[in-house]
Amino acid sequence: MQAANRPIWHITFFWRGAIPLDAHSPGDLQSLAIEERSLFMFRDSNRRQFLLQSVTGFSAAWISAQWPALVAAAEHGRREAQLAARQRLEFFSPAEAVEIDAISSRVIPTDETPGAHEAGVVYFIDRALTTFAADSQAIFRDGLPELQARVTEIFPQLAKFSAGTPEQQDQVLHSFDGQAPKRAVRAFRPSPGAATFFETVRTFTIAAFLLDPDTGGNPEGIGWKLIGREREHMFQPPFGYYDKDYPGWQPAATQESAKDGAKK
């Protein structure tokens, strides 16, 4: 990747671009309408939307004052509904799901802390491919056979990716991201959909692992726990180590003279 500064818009741009948009079918007004309708259907699974609807008639200031209690009250039902929604496959066959689970487990492996497997990433990807990311299906339809072809080429004795050792699996995955040792891998001619296969699995895995647990991914909050993101909707200062003893803002000694020498 080109070494250039992350520009001003880094979040809004690069993350938007992180899941290839090229794969999308051409949109039209109808798809927009559907998108916007689905947005409102989606609200049922959203804790804050539920809360804000349930307190219609109260002021926003009241909401912020009551926030922690409201959040706790909403938690229970939401979690039950979410657990029930897990662990059904709609896009992948059980055998395919095992392979996807194995790949995502190399992206975020399980060690002393839980990884992609424990976070149920494969179920998130499965659901994504039948809902908001349905236009990425081809990447997986092409990618899974491509994965198998590479396994067979690199490790002829290996039946499936998921049967490999972690080291073998990493070697196969490196053949997708260009970091494989040259001697181990011959030139692959990936089918068009497969070109972005591993990158797409990687992106979906990270997204599933770190998505706000209340919005459909990462059901137990495993990913947030790993990165230290507390699962609260409201925080009070002090926030971290460096602001806990902050005495309050004081003008600098050079405050008055600064403006005179303003030009650097």
Add this chain to the structure above:
Amino acid sequence: MAAGRYAGIRKGRREEMIVDQPKYKPSDEVDFVIIGSGAAGGILAKELSTNGFRVVVLEQGPYLTAADFTHDEIKVLREDLLTNKPKLQPNTFRKTPADKAVRQRVLVYGRCVGGTSVHFTANFWRFHEIDFIERSKVGAVPGSTLADWPITYADLEPYYTKVEWEIGVSGLAGASPFDPPRSKPYPMPPLPVKSSGVIFERAARKLGWHPYPAPMAILSRPRSGRSACVNCGFCLGFGCEVGAKSSTLAAAIPAAERTGRCEIRPNSYVFRIELDSRGRAIGAAYFDEHKNTHLQRAKAVICCANGAETPRLLLLSANKLFPDGLANSSGYVGKNLMLNSGGVICGLFDEPLNDYKGYAVSRVLHDFYELDHEKVGFYGGGGLDARFDFTPIGFAVSGPFGGLPPDTPRWGKGFKDAIAHNFTRTMEVFCHGTSLPVADNSFDIDSDVKDAWGLPALRMTYKDHPDDLKLSNWLFDRGHELFDAAGAKKHWGYPAAEQQFAVHLLGTCRMGKDPKTSVINADHQTHDVKNLFLCDGSSLVTSGRGQPTMTIMALAFRAADRITALAKRGDLA
């Protein structure tokens, strides 16, 4: 006015009491049709309806409210919940007019009621005196169309104050020795400092610089029925679920609706401003959500569609009188695009900052606002701020462009260990600076590519002025110095690259006295069409040093006064 006052139709869409809103027919000639409901359109809607005028606001996006907002990074960022839709609204890009434009996404802007003010960072410092008179002070800059504004800081000062008090801005007056004079303190104290702000402040002081509490358009205290910030941590890129961010959606549009004279009409995509045979604007033609077309009649048209869509709409509105685009006798419609220069340096610390908590920016410094061009060897100026504006997925997924050091593996155990350790221990120094106006840098239309409504796509032509890149790199060096002074464990960034993507959309229908070199006058009235006004980022003559929304809102408050005076004098009839 048409009969249909309604109440409660948007059931569940408004958390406060339902207020009657007028429902005009397109054939009703209202006083003003405003195109766009963002930072400028929302303010103008409030001011003009409060002043007694009948107003229709046509907004291309949906009418979402706090109840529709979510922390779902996939829906909001990947699916563009609040922003322009690349699937429906394709863009093209080229570096210079000599190149063939290729299809790529070139911008993000708010596409919902409230516009970009719904998802912005809410940095809200004022432009300084120099920004309005820089051409006179520094002289001509080769390769640039740098010009003075037809108004000065003093003209705008009362309106900056009005923005702070009317929409709600938190800050500490007098805290920056470089701040321009002000007539009134901030209405609210600054938001609580973050660990990134404390690190920044201590390091900057060691270096002899003057950090100060960032002025933010986010409430630090409950105000006008709106909640104070709850520090939820999903701020930049997201809509505020408690209405603490001072978007026009939260802070202006409810007041406009309460007048009973303003209709906000969402899902209304304007494709043409219509003129009569005398060359007067008669209204705005738009697609409704079913793709049916209507003409909303009005005595005057105010276009606040942003620095990309405003020039595009004028070019789409070419007619017999204006074959090169409406109000484009100068040829300046779409030209002189400025994006602001700058970028980010990241730093990693030993202890948790937990900077994901709260809003983005708590400290800023403007010691470099006016650089000595002789000494540094380039034109420009800027500043630094302390922030953490990553959300969890964005932090981890974007490789070297996310929040992780460049040598971090993209997956596997090394990746997992890095996100586990770094997410709470990382901060950014954000460098913000000037963009020089360059005539060839522009937004216009590309007839080879059509949007989902069959209209020519938006085309961006952009190549940074060399001084903008020099300035960015100079500021990055200051960012690294700051992290060294702060004792960061590690800090990293990348050299400035030419920009191909826009968030700040500035200068493309600039304000000026001379109709040959500007599109609007100081009243925001187009030089060519008496009852057509433009007010948004396109009006800016210079780029400031980043963070233009405060100035766009101040201009909108001022424009409302000017337009009201003209209308009351009968000058628009």
